[in-house]
Structures are given as C-alpha cells and as structure tokens.
Amino acid sequence: MPVPSRISRTTSKITSKITRRLLLAAAAAAALSAPAFAEDTIKLGLVAAMSGQSAKSGEAIVRGLSLALDEINAKGGLLGKKVELVVRDDESNPAKGVVAARELVQREKVAALFGGLDTPVSVAIVPFANQSKVPFMGVWAAGTPITRNGAAENYVFRVSAVDVLVDKALVDYAIKKYSAKKPGMILINNPWGESNEAGLKAALADKSLAYAGIEKFQDADVDVVPQLTRLKEAGADVLFMVANVAPSSQVVKSLDRMGWNVPIVSHWGPAGGRFSELAGPSSERVHFIQTFSFSGKLSPKAEQVLAALKAKYPAIKTLADVTPAVGIANAYDAMHLTALAIAKAGSTEGPKIREAFYAIDKYDGLIKSYSKPFSPTNQDALTSEDYLFTYFKEGEILPLTN
Structure with a gap:
C-alpha cells in the first residue's frame, strides 16, 4: 500500500x-x-444634512437630483455611461462634511460634488474642492463666500440664493411691505449669520437706513427673549431673521412669550423642515424668501416635474409634501446644468468640466430659462430677480403677493 x-x-x-x-x-x-x-458609470456625489433638524431639506435635494438623473439616464446617460448619485450625510457638521467630500472624491472618484444645506459646511469644503480641482455645485447654502471665495481657479458653482443678493431683497421687502424705518437683526452665530450681517449692513447703507441693533444667538438656544428685548427697547420696527428651522422657531416662540407682534422678514432657513410644527400658529407671521414654489399657476415644466415627483415618491399626496420646494428645484436645475457641462467637456476631468460650465449657452430649467448662467466672474446662476417671498399656511409654503 x-x-x-x-x-x-x-x-x-x-x-x-x-x-x-x-x-x-x-x-x-x-x-x-x-x-x-x-x-x-459616472459617479456624482452629494454632501448634505440627511439627518437631524434639516433632514427634510436633504431629502428634497436628493429628490431633485434623482429626478434629473432619471431623465438624463433615460436619454442614455453621459458620455455613453449611466450616471449614479452617491450620498453622504454631513450631519450639519463642517468637519464631517469635509471628510465626506474627501471620501467621495478620493475613494468613490466622483466627477463632481453637490453641496447641501449649511453655509459653514460648504465653506469648509470649498478649499478642498478647489485644491482637488473637482467642480462643487451648491444647491442650497447661500453664504456669499462659497462662490466668491477668492480662488485663482474657482471650481465652485451654485444654483441657489446668494446672501449678498438676498439681503438687498430682504431690505427692499421690509421697506415696501412694512415701511421699515429702523429694522433690527436677529442672526445665528455662525459664518452664515456673519455673511448676512455684512450683506444687511451694506443693503441698509444703500438705502440710508439705520438699524436698531444686531443680536446673535446659538443653534441650541431655547430662549431668545434677552436679545429680542434689547431690539425692542432699541425701537426695532421689523426684524431681519437669519437661522435654520429649530433656532428660527425659538425666535418666534420667544416673541410670543414677550407678546411682541413685530413683523419678521427672514432668509429661507425656516423652509428647511418642520418650522410650522415647531413654531406653532405664529409661524404664519414669518415672511421668507425662496427661489421656487410649486403652488399657484405652474409652467408646463413645473407640471411635468411635479407629476414625476408624485410618480417616483408615492408618499407625496399634497403640495405640503413637496416642501421645501427650493431644495427640489435648485437641485433639479443644478444636476441638468452639471450634466450639460460634462457633456460639453466630453470628459470627467475637473478642469475640463469647469471650463465647460462657462460654455453653457442656454438651458430651459424648472426655476427659469438660463442664458449663459456661469462665467469666470460670476459662478452663481440665479439673480435677485429669481426670488419670491412666501409664508407657511397649514404646512404648505405659499407665495406672497408683495
């Protein structure tokens, strides 16, 4: 054997x-x-708040980007390849936002980044985007320094509001609607608040209008009565408010406790979530700026997008369910403009896409018809003419006639 x-x-x-x-x-x-x-596949990345108080806004951004991607892929994708979206939650934290952006660029190899809700997060990502030469498209955060960042080669573009323009609109509205003579400012204490403080001061100076005072508060503050009391004693006849959902609701509830029925003209922070629920009935007093609304008479394009939304997301039953509309609309147009740039570039290389953004001639979008939306001296596609004022009514954001 x-x-x-x-x-x-x-x-x-x-x-x-x-x-x-x-x-x-x-x-x-x-x-x-x-x-x-x-x-x-061609990967595109999104860094946005997908959890916490602003999760509703993050969801709206994803929906807008996804609807546009469905249309792009139905027509054959880009450069002969399917396009996919890779999403990361920044939890409204600048450090986590930068880590997420690095992972999307270095590991996922995304051709472009979309950036979400919070100005501090976007401001933190900007240097990385410019250094990496990866286009960074803003779809919500309005801080002026995001696109106007001073970089010799600026890779940051935006389809959203811009603080410096919003602040002029806020001042114009307060004067026209409320005959404001001495407005006060109640601002969140972060880079977004700082951006608007500078913008509001400049806008008021242009109108030779004095302000009653400037008060700051924190995200976690549950009582803003001391700051509001100082503004009241200083003779504020209108309040300019800049903050996201939860802190904005605390301002409204503090005003209720004081019994001070002062008009509130706000940036679009309250639109980002459950503001009407958190602030209560007085939420309807807040007039805030937007770039789009699905309420009222809609264009054929808006009708088409709304129908696609309802088909893709059966949970949408009423117009209140598409709040905030700006997240959907800004993201939808931004995705199509980015796709146009990639197609024109014939490449997923960042420098070539950046140059192709400048070469876009026209795009018939959801918010408006764009004509040469970007240039090396202006990387914001929307202007002050694209803003409207709105308010909450039974959970729905409705346009105001001013």
Whole structure:
C-alpha cells in the first residue's frame, strides 16, 4: 500500500497547487474587472444634512437630483455611461462634511460634488474642492463666500440664493411691505449669520437706513427673549431673521412669550423642515424668501416635474409634501446644468468640466430659462430677480403677493 499512498499525496499537492493558481487567477481577474465595471458609470456625489433638524431639506435635494438623473439616464446617460448619485450625510457638521467630500472624491472618484444645506459646511469644503480641482455645485447654502471665495481657479458653482443678493431683497421687502424705518437683526452665530450681517449692513447703507441693533444667538438656544428685548427697547420696527428651522422657531416662540407682534422678514432657513410644527400658529407671521414654489399657476415644466415627483415618491399626496420646494428645484436645475457641462467637456476631468460650465449657452430649467448662467466672474446662476417671498399656511409654503 505504500505506492498508492505516495500517489495520493502527490495528487493532493498538485490539486492544491492548481486550486491556489485558480484562486489567484480569479482574484486577479476580479481585481482587473472591478475598475472596468466602475468605469461603466459616472459617479456624482452629494454632501448634505440627511439627518437631524434639516433632514427634510436633504431629502428634497436628493429628490431633485434623482429626478434629473432619471431623465438624463433615460436619454442614455453621459458620455455613453449611466450616471449614479452617491450620498453622504454631513450631519450639519463642517468637519464631517469635509471628510465626506474627501471620501467621495478620493475613494468613490466622483466627477463632481453637490453641496447641501449649511453655509459653514460648504465653506469648509470649498478649499478642498478647489485644491482637488473637482467642480462643487451648491444647491442650497447661500453664504456669499462659497462662490466668491477668492480662488485663482474657482471650481465652485451654485444654483441657489446668494446672501449678498438676498439681503438687498430682504431690505427692499421690509421697506415696501412694512415701511421699515429702523429694522433690527436677529442672526445665528455662525459664518452664515456673519455673511448676512455684512450683506444687511451694506443693503441698509444703500438705502440710508439705520438699524436698531444686531443680536446673535446659538443653534441650541431655547430662549431668545434677552436679545429680542434689547431690539425692542432699541425701537426695532421689523426684524431681519437669519437661522435654520429649530433656532428660527425659538425666535418666534420667544416673541410670543414677550407678546411682541413685530413683523419678521427672514432668509429661507425656516423652509428647511418642520418650522410650522415647531413654531406653532405664529409661524404664519414669518415672511421668507425662496427661489421656487410649486403652488399657484405652474409652467408646463413645473407640471411635468411635479407629476414625476408624485410618480417616483408615492408618499407625496399634497403640495405640503413637496416642501421645501427650493431644495427640489435648485437641485433639479443644478444636476441638468452639471450634466450639460460634462457633456460639453466630453470628459470627467475637473478642469475640463469647469471650463465647460462657462460654455453653457442656454438651458430651459424648472426655476427659469438660463442664458449663459456661469462665467469666470460670476459662478452663481440665479439673480435677485429669481426670488419670491412666501409664508407657511397649514404646512404648505405659499407665495406672497408683495
């Protein structure tokens, strides 16, 4: 029996070697095929608040981007490839936003980034985007320094409001609607508040209008009565408010406790979530700026997008369910404009896409018909003419006639 034993051992060794070779060959094939498969799609990334008080806004942005992507892919995608969206939650935290942006660029190899809700997060991502030469498209955050960042080669574009323009609109509205003579400011204490403080001061100076005072407050503050009391004692006849959902609701509730029925003219922070629920009935007193509304008479394009929204997201039953509309509309137009740039560039290389943004001639969008929306001296596609004022009514954001 010794001979068969040696044969068995030899056969076992040969089989083992063959198995190892096959495994190595399979692993090598998998390693080679993985990048090839990845190249079959073009990835685009989104960094936005998908949890916390602003989750509703993040959801709206995803819906707008996804609707546009459906249309793009239905027409064959870009550069002959399907386009996919990779989403990361920044939790409204600048440090987490930068980590997410790095992962999307360096690991996921996205051709472009879309950036979400919070100005502090977007401001933190801007230097990385410019250094990496990856186009960064803003779809919500309005801080002026996001696009006007001073970079020699600026890779940051935006389809959204811009603080410096919003502040002029807020001042004009307060004068026209409320005959404001001495407005006060109640501003969130972060870079977004700072951006609007500078913009409001400049806009008021242009009108030779004095302000009663400037008060700051924190995201976590539950009582803003001391700050509001100082503004009241200083003679404020209108309040300019800049803050997101939860802190804005605390301002309204503090005013209720004081019994001070002062008009509130706000940036669009309250639109980003459950403001009417958190602030209560007095939420209807707040007049805030927007770039789009699905309420009222709609264009054929808006009718088409609304129908697609309802078809894709069956949970949408009423117009209150598409709040905030700006997140959907800004993101929808931004995705189509980015797709146009990639198609014009004929490439997913950042520098080529950046130059192609400047070459876009026209695009018939949801918010408006765009004509040469970007240039090296202006990387914001929307102007003050694209703003409207709105308010909450039973959970729905309705346009105001001013």
